[in-house]
Amino acid sequence: MLEIRNLHARIAEDGTEIIRGLDLTVKAGEIAAIMGPNGSGKSTLSYILAGREDYEVTEGDIIYNGESVLEMDPAERAAAGIFLAFQYPMEIPGVATMQFLKVAMNEQRKARGEPELTTPDFIRLVKEAAGSLEISMEMLKRPLNVGFSGGEKKRAEILQMKLLEPKLCVLDETDSGLDIDALKIVADGVNALRSPDRATVVITHYQRLLEYIVPDSVHVLSKGRIVKSGDKALALELEANGYANIISEAA
Numbered sequence: 391m392l393e394i395r396n397l398h399a400r401i402a403e404d405g406t407e408i409i410r411g412l413d414l415t416v417k418a419g420e421i422a423a424i425m426g427p428n429g430s431g432k433s434t435l436s437y438i439l440a441g442r443e444d445y446e447v448t449e450g451d452i453i454y455n456g457e458s459v460l461e462m463d464p465a466e467r468a469a470a471g472i473f474l475a476f477q478y479p480m481e482i483p484g485v486a487t488m489q490f491l492k493v494a495m496n497e498q499r500k501a502r503g504e505p506e507l508t509t510p511d512f513i514r515l516v517k518e519a520a521g522s523l524e525i526s527m528e529m530l531k532r533p534l535n536v537g538f539s540g541g542e543k544k545r546a547e548i549l550q551m552k553l554l555e556p557k558l559c560v561l562d563e564t565d566s567g568l569d570i571d572a573l574k575i576v577a578d579g580v581n582a583l584r585s586p587d588r589a590t591v592v593i594t595h596y597q598r599l600l601e602y603i604v605p606d607s608v609h610v611l612s613k614g615r616i617v618k619s620g621d622k623a624l625a626l627e628l629e630a631n632g633y634a635n636i637i638s639e640a641a
């Protein structure tokens with residue numbers, strides 16, 4: 391589903407290399423967790439997957455469903471089923487969350503040559519998805535993320551994911567700022583999307599999330615490269631011992 395080969399990428403503005411020879415394969419049906427110290431390049435990797443233009447790929451490739459995405463812009467990638475839940479979701483003043491969701495869903499449908507959703511169908515889908523995430527219809531009338539609490543913003547990201555039904559879900563620290571109950575709600579939302587034709591990349595600092603979203607593989611990112619991969623036991627080892635040993639072993 392996703393194959394990242396020897397990826398090198400830098401900040402377009404000043405040329406600083408952040409991703410330095412990263413290899414990662416995530417199969418359909420798999421949930422891969424990425425862990426790593428602050429500043430190792432986890433968020434940068436997520437932005438590059440989504441196609442953010444502040445970064446330049448200088449070497450290597452990102453293969454999604456057998457094809458390189460490097461020439462695709464963010465909207466094309468989204469229409470092809472790549473979704474990023476942001477670490478810091480953006481506020482969009484003046485645009486009601488409902489309106490945003492409707493436009494996002496219909497733009498993707500148009501790009502895929504599918505008919506637009508009718509308003510009743512859209513409302514029904516949103517009500518169902520929002521209910522399971524304990525998001526009220528009142529909240530959805532407010533401008534997207536404006537004045538939302540940290541946890542509400544993260545739940546709104548998962549709502550978008552549920553509605554868009556992407557094939558490659560990238561979750562950047564979706565657990566940060568969530569209380570215990572919200573963490574379970576979000577994890578249930580992610581688990582409900584687990585399917586043999588969908589791959590998920592979960593970026594997190596904490597083993598706690600991985601108790602709820604059990605990963606098939608765990609990868610340690612350090613200085614822009616994956617330096618160790620393993621199964622869920624690796625996350626427990628990191629929690630107990632930190633990164634120092636693994637990173638020095640890899641070096």
Ligand SMILES: Nc1ncnc2c1ncn2[C@@H]1O[C@H](COP(=O)(O)OP(=O)(O)OP(=O)(O)O)[C@@H](O)[C@H]1O
Nearest residue numbers: 401406408426427428429430431432433434435444
């Ligand atoms: N646009 C940018 N301008 C300057 N530096 C950047 C930019 N984007 C990323 N960096 C730097 O690249 C490095 C990797 O950042 P990134 O946010 O990807 O790390 P991270 O692993 O997600 O960290 P954290 O765990 O703290 O969220 C950091 O040193 C960061 O300061």
